[in-house]
């Protein structure tokens with residue numbers, strides 16, 4: 497798994513930076529702490545192009561390639577204010593009007609999870625990369641202080657884990673209220689990194705409750721076409737540099753491309769099939785023309801301009817069965 501080379505602390509942020517180093521260390525990611533500049537500017541970023549973390553008065557940043565980024569939850573507010581069940585395909589696919597409990601098994605920067613929670617769902621964000629989980633945790637802590645986002649944060653928790661391994665182990669309900677043993681007994685979750693604002697108190701994210709929906713948005717390889725590559729958002733370019741490729745954590749250099757593809761496909765398949773045994777509805781986000789996750793044909797699709805949402809239903813777990821009414825106006829809508 498690619499890791500940043502170090503964590504820079506700007507002057508005044510040394511104590512917070514030390515805490516992040518300890519947190520990362522507990523997640524198996526040991527980074528040297530270095531003195532950073534008084535304040536970070538474009539010139540300093542250009543002079544420090546290697547993947548690094550920066551801690552300053554605005555929190556934790558991933559930096560590299562001459563730029564820096566952090567999950568920008570407050571920056572999502574214009575979209576959130578406009579969002580409705582009707583105009584957000586993700587919200588429709590996840591049936592947020594029913595205020596479901598959703599496990600977001602590929603949390604990333606948390607933007608999709610934030611949207612779902614904003615619209616009323618309770619969302620457990622699960623992320624496997626220790627650096628991303630720290631960026632996410634910092635975003636949640638900052639959003640808790642934001643007057644417009646604080647309420648939504650009560651419906652969000654962050655857990656450090658590999659959701660594929662957890663699902664295969666049959667684990668999906670967790671200790672999002674703060675006992676520290678996250679989902680079930682899977683060893684990844686035993687070290688659960690829970691930043692729920694409701695830790696150790698009554699929470700909307702009750703433990704031991706199975707989710708109605710599992711949402712997956714796995715990383716897709718960046719486009720080979722350099723023109724399209726340039727269009728990939730800057731934030732995502734840095735995230736790609738950190739995460740490298742969808743199966744960066746799994747690939748072994750000695751196996752050939754075909755075998756790697758087969759191994760990755762089988763893993764995707766197992767991940768999705770297990771997820772389907774754990775929730776009534778599994779929603780998978782894909783680029784619009786991408787192959788199906790695990791090459792498994794979905795039961796239903798919502799098509800947007802750039803992406804689509806594939807749905808897999810499990811009638812044995814259905815609280816609300818999928819009906820033709822769910823489909824009205826859904827195909828071909830923009831996300």
Ligand SMILES: C[S@@+](CC[C@H](N)C(=O)[O-])C[C@H]1O[C@@H](n2cnc3c(N)ncnc32)[C@H](O)[C@@H]1O
Nearest residue numbers: 602604605606607608623624658659660713715
């Ligand atoms: C495309 S990003 C998700 C973006 C996210 N939907 C958002 O709105 O910001 C994919 C993320 O899933 C994480 N991921 C991939 N496989 C995972 C797994 N098995 N368990 C947990 N996280 C995983 C990656 O580390 C990456 O951060």
